[in-house]
Amino acid sequence: METRPLPHIGFPRVTLHAPRWRRPSRARLLVWGSALLVAAAVMLPPLYLLLRAVGAGSQAWSALLRARTLIIIGNTALLAITVTAASAVLALTLAWLTTRSDLPGRRLWSVLTALPLVIPSYVGGYLMVASLGPRGMLQGWLEPLLGIERLPEIYGFPGAALVLTLLSYPYALLTLRAAFQRLDPAQEEAARSLGRSRRTVFLRITLPQLRPALAAGSLLVALYTLRDFGAVSIMRFNTFTRVLYIQYRSSFDRSGAAALALVLVILTLAILAIEMRLRGRGRIHSNQASAQRPPALVPLGRWRWPALAFCSLIVLLSLVIPAGVLLYWLVRGLLSGEVLMPLLQVAANSILAGTLAAVLIIAAAIPVAILVTRRPSPLAHGIERLTYVGFALPGIVVALSLVFFGSRYAPSLYQTLPLLLLAYLVLFLPEAVGAVKSALLQIHPNLEEAARSLGRDPLQAFRLVLLPQIRPGLAAGAALVFLTTMKELPATLLLAPLGFRTLATSVWSAVEEAFFAQAAAPALLIILTSSLPLAYLVLRERETAA
Numbered sequence: 001m002e003t004r005p006l007p008h009i010g011f012p013r014v015t016l017h018a019p020r021w022r023r024p025s026r027a028r029l030l031v032w033g034s035a036l037l038v039a040a041a042v043m044l045p046p047l048y049l050l051l052r053a054v055g056a057g058s059q060a061w062s063a064l065l066r067a068r069t070l071i072i073i074g075n076t077a078l079l080a081i082t083v084t085a086a087s088a089v090l091a092l093t094l095a096w097l098t099t100r101s102d103l104p105g106r107r108l109w110s111v112l113t114a115l116p117l118v119i120p121s122y123v124g125g126y127l128m129v130a131s132l133g134p135r136g137m138l139q140g141w142l143e144p145l146l147g148i149e150r151l152p153e154i155y156g157f158p159g160a161a162l163v164l165t166l167l168s169y170p171y172a173l174l175t176l177r178a179a180f181q182r183l184d185p186a187q188e189e190a191a192r193s194l195g196r197s198r199r200t201v202f203l204r205i206t207l208p209q210l211r212p213a214l215a216a217g218s219l220l221v222a223l224y225t226l227r228d229f230g231a232v233s234i235m236r237f238n239t240f241t242r243v244l245y246i247q248y249r250s251s252f253d254r255s256g257a258a259a260l261a262l263v264l265v266i267l268t269l270a271i272l273a274i275e276m277r278l279r280g281r282g283r284i285h286s287n288q289a290s291a292q293r294p295p296a297l298v299p300l301g302r303w304r305w306p307a308l309a310f311c312s313l314i315v316l317l318s319l320v321i322p323a324g325v326l327l328y329w330l331v332r333g334l335l336s337g338e339v340l341m342p343l344l345q346v347a348a349n350s351i352l353a354g355t356l357a358a359v360l361i362i363a364a365a366i367p368v369a370i371l372v373t374r375r376p377s378p379l380a381h382g383i384e385r386l387t388y389v390g391f392a393l394p395g396i397v398v399a400l401s402l403v404f405f406g407s408r409y410a411p412s413l414y415q416t417l418p419l420l421l422l423a424y425l426v427l428f429l430p431e432a433v434g435a436v437k438s439a440l441l442q443i444h445p446n447l448e449e450a451a452r453s454l455g456r457d458p459l460q461a462f463r464l465v466l467l468p469q470i471r472p473g474l475a476a477g478a479a480l481v482f483l484t485t486m487k488e489l490p491a492t493l494l495l496a497p498l499g500f501r502t503l504a505t506s507v508w509s510a511v512e513e514a515f516f517a518q519a520a521a522p523a524l525l526i527i528l529t530s531s532l533p534l535a536y537l538v539l540r541e542r543e544t545a546a
Contacts, residue, residue: 027462031375034367039383042390042426046265048401053259069243073263076240079160079232080225080271086165087221088214090314091172096202097307099180102297104304109311110177111531116318117170117480118530120487122230123507123523124167127322129154129234137325159235166318167231168224171480172217175435178476179213182442212441216434219275220480223391223430226267240264241394261397265389272385323527326520333517343506347525350502353417353492354485357424358478364425365432365477370462373440387433390426395490398426403494415497423491428484432477439473440466479533486530503529 097103098110116124131137134150142148154162183206232239244260300307368387371380390398402423406414413419443466489504496502503522510519 028375031367031370034364035371035380035383038364038368038425038429039386041422042386042429044405045390045393045398045401045426046262048404049261049265049397053262069260072238072240072243073267075157075238076226076267079157079164079237079239080222082161083164083168083225084218084222086161087169087172088218090165090169091176091217092210092214094169094173094311094314095176095180097311099177100298101300101307102304103300103307103311109315112315112319113311114170114173115527115531116167116322117174117483118487118527119167119319119322119523120230120489120504120507120526121164121167121228122234122489123511123519124322125159125163125231125234126511127325128159128163131321131325137328155236157237160232160237160239162317163231163235164225164228166314168221171220171224171431172214174476174480175213175217175220175438176210178435178472179210179438179442181472182439183209209442213434213438215275216438219271219388220391220431220434222271222275223268223388226264226271227391227394229394240267244394244397261393264393268389268391268393269385272388323524326523329517330520330524333520336517343503343522343525346501346503346506346522347529349500350486350504350526351529353420353424353502354482356417357421357428357485358481360421361425361429361432361481362436362474362478364429365436368429368433369436369440373437384433384437388430391428391430393427395423395427395488396494398423399491399494402426402491406495415495417497417500420492420495420497420500423495424481424485424488427488427491428481431480431484435473435477435480436470437473439470443469482533483530486526 094109094113098106098113103109119127129136132151133139133154134152136151139148139151142151153159227241228239229241232242240260241264244264365387368384371377372384402419403414406419410419486502487504489508492502492505493508496505503526506522507519507526510522
């Protein structure tokens with residue numbers, strides 16, 4: 001019997017390959033490389049402080065544990081908490097009134113309520129004392145009418161909290177206004193159609209969507225309060241920054257002051273941790289088709305006049321009184337024969353520095369915000385947190401660290417405009433990061449994925465899809481950077497090129513020599529010049545909402 005071999009049954013050949021390493025895309029390398037470069041720049045001041053603190057003796061470190069130091073830290077924390085809470089309430093109320101209600105003159109109030117951000121704290125504090133102090137201008141007007149010889153004291157914690165609240169709440173206001181412009185009205189309208197009251201809709205629908213923007217703005221206010229020196233000095237309230245500044249100016253050995261500055265960094269990290277917990281991990285995305293449709297304005301009804309009175313009071317205290325005192329000094333000086341300094345070139349220098357800083361810092365904030373919102377990871381969140389460290393440090397600390405860096409390692413950059421712009425980047429980067437991140441959090445990633453499915457690469461998807469949607473956030477961040485750069489003083493004094501005078505340095509030179517009429521003109525010019533980007537921002541928001 002013949003035997004035949006069984007037919008061969010073929011099985012598909014399986015070839016095992018080791019996992020192939022995927023080369024990172026050009027877009028990912030660009031984003032990560034840019035973010036790491038920004039983090040390296042921001043780390044220069046903390047590294048300088050660390051080097052100085054290592055050289056501090058045991059006596060400098062033991063001074064940190066003294067009761068007086070602990071009291072000063074407590075004063076600083078109390079002031080930061082009070083100013084942040086008050087600013088959040090003011091900003092949220094004003095942002096809602098100027099974007100969601102039928103408040104008369106909403107566009108005008110949008111500009112006026114943001115303008116106090118341009119007033120330097122040392123100028124605002126002195127103007128507040130000169131106008132509302134025990135023997136100020138208000139007392140001088142009331143004495144012939146009512147016989148009031150002395151008003152209550154404004155110095156100390158109440159005065160410092162009042163001045164810093166009136167000058168720093170616009171940080172949160174501009175961020176919240178941009179967030180209100182991006183909210184999806186469909187969710188609120190659906191809740192209203194189910195019978196929910198406006199108050200319930202705001203607390204359960206609107207406010208949770210505003211949480212990222214509110215947290216980002218409040219964080220900027222808290223860090224601004226930590227680093228302020230001018231207002232607390234005028235109000236005679238001992239805070240951590242004031243002690244640090246005095247020690248830097250009064251001692252040739254800055255090692256002890258560096259140890260104190262490191263404690264300020266620790267306070268900053270604590271505030272960042274609190275902000276992370278308050279913000280939460282939730283993401284707020286919107287349906288872009290419905291978000292482009294402006295929501296219906298809420299009629300104020302019988303609350304219209306109280307709302308107008310509230311806005312008027314805030315603008316009166318934070319803008320009209322300071323500007324009025326400056327104008328009074330200017331007219332008084334001109335009538336007495338004061339010769340004003342030429343301000344055309346000084347104003348041009350300030351505008352140039354502010355514009356370049358706004359462009360540079362917005363460009364640096366975009367990759368950081370993209371990483372933390374689209375590629376979240378411990379490293380991405382760490383880079384974001386690092387950007388906030390420089391904002392809490394006093395300007396003199398950042399300036400001295402860059403003087404050390406420039407003189408030791410980059411002498412060609414010392415006392416040049418690029419080094420000054422680097423200082424502005426370290427100081428004001430969080431303002432742009434918070435605004436851009438809040439805008440990105442409200443855009444659903446599906447829009448980018450749809451663009452990728454149509455053959456667009458990541459860079460094209462960002463340029464064609466994301467960039468048009470985050471323009472309100474970019475504009476808000478650029479306005480914040482421009483305004484704060486216009487009034488920055490210590491970094492400009494130490495790092496500006498020779499002969500490069502700005503409006504802020506002109507104000508400081510005049511106030512330091514008690515030439516108040518000379519200080520009035522550049523201070524008023526700061527307010528006038530800085531109002532232009534705010535007006536553009538409001539008009540842009542109006543066009544977007546329409």
